[in-house]
Amino acid sequence: MGKQPLKINAAEPESIKQILPKPLIIYSPSLLWNGFYFAYHRQLNLQVSQTCAPQHVIGIGTNNFQAKFNINGQWQRKYYESGDVGIFPANQITPAVEFEEELGFIVLCFEPEFILRAACESVSFDEVEILKQLQTHDPLIQQIGLSVKRELEISVFDSRLYVESAANMLAIHLLKRYSTQKIIIREYASGLSKQKLQQAIAYINDNLDQNLSLAQMSHVVHMSPHYFATLFKQSMGIAPHQYVTKCRVERAKHLLACDEEFSVIQVSQLVGFQSQSHFAKVFRKYVGVTPREFKKAL
Structure with a gap:
């Protein structure tokens, strides 16, 4: 029987800290944004075993780096440019990974219910399943991640409305582009x-x-x-x-x-x-x- 993945939970910062040698630089209070969480950290030679989280997790690299993923027992090397994105759906196993240099990461996490609330007129729970992306280039996700980081560097608590607005925009983007089923978000003009x-x-x-x-x-x-x-x-x-x-x-x-x-x-x-x-x-x-x-x- 294989080793069980490490359970982490974005709503509990201590569970995230257990996989990071260096502390989080920015992180959101767990109850502030109704199911959306933000973290930013920098690490050197980071190694993370298999993990599983109840939230959808998006990682955005803030510099160029290399990573090795253990997929089906085989190590695969990937080259990331600054701004490249990884998307890891809720309750799915994220493979073990090793980073061989210093890197910065923006981490955006959504409770599945947050995405449903963002567009409840257009989707139902059974329709929403997000596709895993070990590496993709998505300028909108990069832009939203960086803008939220800049806002939180000024003030975490006074940024609630701005961050929640950005998170809802990102949730709709995930539904449109990364859902396993084609979801049509209703458009309005009146x-x-x-x-x-x-x-x-x-x-x-x-x-x-x-x-x-x-x-x-x-x-x-x-x-x-x-x-x-x-x-x-x-x-x-x-x-x-x-x-x-x-x-x-x-x-x-x-x-x-x-x-x-x-x-x-x-x-x-x-x-x-x-x-x-x-x-x-x-x-x-x-x-x-x-x-x-x-x-x-x-």
């Missing part, structure tokens, strides 16, 4: 109805101080995250996460200008930022000056 748009905007404005999520907003109007995000952008001209950021900046300007003496730290919290430095950076991007400079000039 935007949200007036009533649903008003509901969504009201919910956003009433909860700007909260760590809003795409799942919450789409639930208010009884849609999947993908459907909601697509129609919202058609109606408003910008994506939900961009609209929320714009509203937060406008609310911050109002609070900084009002008669009550709110500190910059208080204002950042009142408009939903957990990191004051991230708040200052976003405010300056939209207004042209920092919150302190804006308040001082009044």
Whole structure:
């Protein structure tokens, strides 16, 4: 009887750390993004035995490297360029692998239910099976992985809505391109109805101080995250996460200008930022000056 694969679980960072000699550089809190997980690490001469995870796992190399996979008892060498992607479906065995140099990896993981929620109008559970890819070149996956990494390097907690939006886009891409069956994702071009748009905007404005999520907003109007995000952008001209950021900046300007003496730290919290430095950076991007400079000039 062959050796059993090592069980790992992206929802439990400690189980991932057991296969990595060096610690994770960036990783997401397990409950933050409703079934999507992110990690970034750099390793030297990494060796990993057979593994199996309950999530779909995507690996993106951030530099050129060589890898040897043990497939059916035979070692096979592959040459990867920076940005090449590996896709490993949930509950399937990932072969043992050895890396002979230093490498960086972005790891994106999805609970199977996350992918179903992303486009629940178009798919059912029985239809979804993702194809394993030991190596493929996919510019969209690479772009999404790098953009999420950049966002999390600024702030993990304040990036929830942006990351969830990117994850939903990636989930739809997986369904379209890597499903074992051809899945047609319904396309829409009419935007949200007036009533649903008003509901969504009201919910956003009433909860700007909260760590809003795409799942919450789409639930208010009884849609999947993908459907909601697509129609919202058609109606408003910008994506939900961009609209929320714009509203937060406008609310911050109002609070900084009002008669009550709110500190910059208080204002950042009142408009939903957990990191004051991230708040200052976003405010300056939209207004042209920092919150302190804006308040001082009044």
